[in-house]
Amino acid sequence: MSIILDVIFPRNCAGCGTRDPETGGHLCWDCLSELNLIQAPLCDRCGAPAFGEIHHRYICSACASNPPVYDAARAGVHYDGLAREMLQAFKYHEAIWLADELTRILYAAYLAHYDGLECDAVACVPLFSTRRRERGFNQAGMLAAGLARLISKPLIRNALKRVRPTGTQTRLTAAERVVNVKGAFRVRWDKWLEARRILLVDDIMTTGATVNECARALRAAGAAAVYVLTVARG
Ligand SMILES: [Zn+2]
Ligand SMILES: [Zn+2]
Incomplete structure (x- = not known):
């Protein structure tokens, strides 16, 4: 409901509806602090949160x-509560004014988990062409463009292409997801990818099947490394 209010009053907090949040963004401090941040300890590879005290490198x-296939994956927040509401509004209800706020979460995650990371360019997980036309925009592309600007790295637009529709993965098991996305991505501009370390952006990572398949295509095209960064983790 509060997100719907935002259509009418675009400078209201997307969480509670407070007018003109002091943060200057679309979330007030209270709602920002409600976001369930992903914090160490994490699996060094996939970024899955671990429990207990771990001081050594953990896989x-x-x-x-x-x-x-990817070198590492990290995310900003858990996919629940307000984060989930915002991402769904952004993805399925054209709430594109939330792009800035979501990019901010992505940037905070970059600073928290990838500070000092050596990467050469930013790319994003693509949508299949008909899906993109229906939706009018690629949500991951908007986030990737925003992040590339903030970290002063070039964005390789359409580095990946989805060569067949894969439908929604939400009702599939982990094993089914792997099969569903197998061979679904093709690389473009491979000369620009060769020997580059790529930061691959998406909105949500669940089992990691999609980003892993993207990483496979990027590595096959000669990318030297693939680091995944998503706003949320399911
Ligand atoms: Zn609020
Ligand atoms: Zn892991």
């Missing part, structure tokens, strides 16, 4: 038994 059992 989760899933990554140990089946290492992902």
